[in-house]
Amino acid sequence: MIRGLWNRETVALMLLAAYLPLALFWLWLGGTGALAQLALAVLVVGIWHLVFMLMRAQAPSLAALTTALAIAMLAPEDLGAFRLVLGVSFGVVMGELVFGGWGRNVVNPAIVALSFLGFGFPAFSWPVFDAPIAWAAIPAALIGVASGAMPAAVLAGAALVATGAVLTGILPEQVLLAAGIVLVLLVADPVTSAATTLGRWINGALYAGLVTFFAFGWTGAAPVQIAVAAALLTSLAAPLLDEAALALWVAQRRRRHGRT
Amino acid sequence: MVTEEAAVRAPSGRSLHVTPLVREGDMVAKGDAVACLRHAPDVCFVAPIAGQVARLSLLPGRKLSEIVLFREPDGAVRQHDPGQADATAGLRRLMQGAGLWPWLRRRPFGGMPAHDEKPSAIFVMAADTRPFAPDPRQAIAGREEDFSRGLAALLRLTEGPVIVCQQAGAPLFDRGADDGRIRTITRGARHPQASAGICIHHFFPAGLDAPVWDIHAEDAAALGTLLDTGELPMQRLVHIAGAGLRDARTVWTHPGADLRQLTQRVVAPGPHQLISGSPLDGHLSRWLAPRHRQITVLPRETVHSRPHWLVSALTQSAGAKPAIPTAALSKAFGGALPAAPFIRALSAGDDETAMKLGVLSLLEEDLALADYVLSETGQLTAQLRGMLARIRTEFDA
Numbered sequence: 001m002i003r004g005l006w007n008r009e010t011v012a013l014m015l016l017a018a019y020l021p022l023a024l025f026w027l028w029l030g031g032t033g034a035l036a037q038l039a040l041a042v043l044v045v046g047i048w049h050l051v052f053m054l055m056r057a058q059a060p061s062l063a064a065l066t067t068a069l070a071i072a073m074l075a076p077e078d079l080g081a082f083r084l085v086l087g088v089s090f091g092v093v094m095g096e097l098v099f100g101g102w103g104r105n106v107v108n109p110a111i112v113a114l115s116f117l118g119f120g121f122p123a124f125s126w127p128v129f130d131a132p133i134a135w136a137a138i139p140a141a142l143i144g145v146a147s148g149a150m151p152a153a154v155l156a157g158a159a160l161v162a163t164g165a166v167l168t169g170i171l172p173e174q175v176l177l178a179a180g181i182v183l184v185l186l187v188a189d190p191v192t193s194a195a196t197t198l199g200r201w202i203n204g205a206l207y208a209g210l211v212t213f214f215a216f217g218w219t220g221a222a223p224v225q226i227a228v229a230a231a232l233l234t235s236l237a238a239p240l241l242d243e244a245a246l247a248l249w250v251a252q253r254r255r256r257h258g259r260t
Numbered sequence: 261m262v263t264e265e266a267a268v269r270a271p272s273g274r275s276l277h278v279t280p281l282v283r284e285g286d287m288v289a290k291g292d293a294v295a296c297l298r299h300a301p302d303v304c305f306v307a308p309i310a311g312q313v314a315r316l317s318l319l320p321g322r323k324l325s326e327i328v329l330f331r332e333p334d335g336a337v338r339q340h341d342p343g344q345a346d347a348t349a350g351l352r353r354l355m356q357g358a359g360l361w362p363w364l365r366r367r368p369f370g371g372m373p374a375h376d377e378k379p380s381a382i383f384v385m386a387a388d389t390r391p392f393a394p395d396p397r398q399a400i401a402g403r404e405e406d407f408s409r410g411l412a413a414l415l416r417l418t419e420g421p422v423i424v425c426q427q428a429g430a431p432l433f434d435r436g437a438d439d440g441r442i443r444t445i446t447r448g449a450r451h452p453q454a455s456a457g458i459c460i461h462h463f464f465p466a467g468l469d470a471p472v473w474d475i476h477a478e479d480a481a482a483l484g485t486l487l488d489t490g491e492l493p494m495q496r497l498v499h500i501a502g503a504g505l506r507d508a509r510t511v512w513t514h515p516g517a518d519l520r521q522l523t524q525r526v527v528a529p530g531p532h533q534l535i536s537g538s539p540l541d542g543h544l545s546r547w548l549a550p551r552h553r554q555i556t557v558l559p560r561e562t563v564h565s566r567p568h569w570l571v572s573a574l575t576q577s578a579g580a581k582p583a584i585p586t587a588a589l590s591k592a593f594g595g596a597l598p599a600a601p602f603i604r605a606l607s608a609g610d611d612e613t614a615m616k617l618g619v620l621s622l623l624e625e626d627l628a629l630a631d632y633v634l635s636e637t638g639q640l641t642a643q644l645r646g647m648l649a650r651i652r653t654e655f656d657a
Contacts (some may be wrong), residue, residue: 004633
């Protein structure tokens with residue numbers, strides 16, 4: 001028989017292709033320091049995937065690279081190798097591998113790792129992104145949506161609310177830039193974002209709303225910290241959004257057809 | 261094109277206990293009953309060609325495997341009395357006795373409807389979007405009157421609507437006095453938009469106590485001819501295509517036709533496999549299945565040597581890999597239902613959620629595209645079959 005090509009690894013490859021502009025701009029501006037951080041993250045994530053393959057026969061995935069990139073880009077600065085290894089290990093093992101690998105996880109492992117690092121080592125400052133890197137998030141989103149690997153409704157929902165917030169002037173530019181990068185890297189993840197169309201719209205809108213809310217009321221927080229916290233809460237809420245969207249869909253069908 | 265050999269096979273779905281009505285060596289006319297259901301002797305399987313019964317093979321429990329016929333050039337044709345169809349019970353008896361019943365399919369659970377079942381709606385599929393499918397419009401071209409008569413007869417079998425799924429174009433039948441129960445819906449040209457299950461799910465979902473039937477437009481026209489002349493026409497338009505052919509072609513043949521003979525002069529050199537049905541949802545077979553209208557010829561995959569252990573560990577160590585919800589997956593269901601929650605419910609064996617999402621309207625062929633898109637080899641369809649069997653034993657015992 002014949003087989004198509006949208007298996008798990010193709011989606012991971014498409015996500016990698018989408019992240020390429022973002023990663024290249026970041027490496028170009030960050031230099032060897034950024035490259036070393038990325039290499040360390042890739043090494044640690046790769047080792048954990050290998051461990052789970054050998055111990056639990058769990059096939060590794062190329063999504064490991066996207067996780068490593070997100071952590072390397074967004075982790076607090078000057079952590080040192082030991083803290084970074086600790087954070088990455090916690091995020092990858094507890095956020096993804098214990099659930100059965102990429103595709104079965106509930107939260108994005110990079111969000112878990114970043115939240116762990118943020119809560120665990122609050123003394124270290126969060127990175128600040130220049131405008132060119134944030135602009136690179138736009139081609140990343142476009143590639144992701146065009147290949148179908150990123151949920152378009154999440155991006156659209158977030159863009160809608162963010163536009164409103166920027167127009168009313170309650171979303172500072174620095175937060176907007178960080179939130180854009182986090183949106184592409186962490187929130188628009190096909191696995192852990194909501195899976196229904198309505199749920200995805202709300203998912204994106206909720207993320208942008210939380211970012212705006214934190215930027216408005218959380219004094220002393222760094223832009224990336226705000227965005228990561230919003231991403232964590234959004235991904236925890238995603239199953240609830242899905243459940244609500246499904247209930248609505250079922251109720252509509254029941255009203256129209258008398259059964260589902 | 262009538263093949264030299266033909267076989268009578270049971271429709272897909274539950275295997276059926278039958279009583280053979282012929283013995284090996286008997287001569288049969290075209291349209292003669294060769295077997296009937298043991299528990300409903302009204303429902304007959306008929307010979308698609310006139311000939312001699314060559315082999316009669318039954319599985320344990322007297323379940324029908326296949327009855328092979330050799331063609332006789334100047335065989336007779338069985339005539340039925342169309343007059344008995346004036347009453348609805350007579351119409352049913354005529355359809356069952358003339359061998360048209362196995363061309364119907366019911367949902368939920370699939371397979372041929374029970375002999376006394378009353379459907380809530382009947383879908384007449386005058387569109388087919390599967391890859392390499394022949395155009396049903398071409399199959400019923402010039403038979404509009406028969407088609408209209410067939411629709412009118414189908415209308416008498418149900419108290420609900422008869423829904424004709426077609427692609428954009430001229431109307432396929434003349435609207436007579438049908439009190440508005442014959443509805444026409446227009447579907448797009450991309451698979452799975454005219455997949456019967458997706459249409460049923462969208463317009464009239466099947467339920468445990470609301471069975472929905474579907475029938476191909478060509479078979480509806482055949483019903484019209486049967487009511488007019490008393491003779492069930494066996495010819496059907498079949499498209500032969502696939503990567504293992506020198507050139508594709510469309511032929512008029514009959515159910516149970518011998519695929520080897522039909523493809524004999526057009527296959528490319530080298531090993532190949534013959535599939536009855538589309539490349540997405542067909543199965544390896546020598547005979548054209550009762551409802552199929554496509555033949556796919558694919559080159560046979562050569563068996564590779566075993567890969568390195570590390571490659572196997574990287575690619576095959578875990579069982580089924582999870583499905584990632586992408587736009588491709590949503591499109592594979594034609595946007596009819598939330599794809600990712602449905603696939604999750606299916607793979608987790610969550611019957612109740614899957615029933616809420618409409619699993620009762622779907623059959624294997626509707627999920628074949630999703631299987632293809634996810635690059636699986638039949639996992640989803642196997643999970644669906646398991647789930648439907650479970651629901652059937654639980655609710656429909």
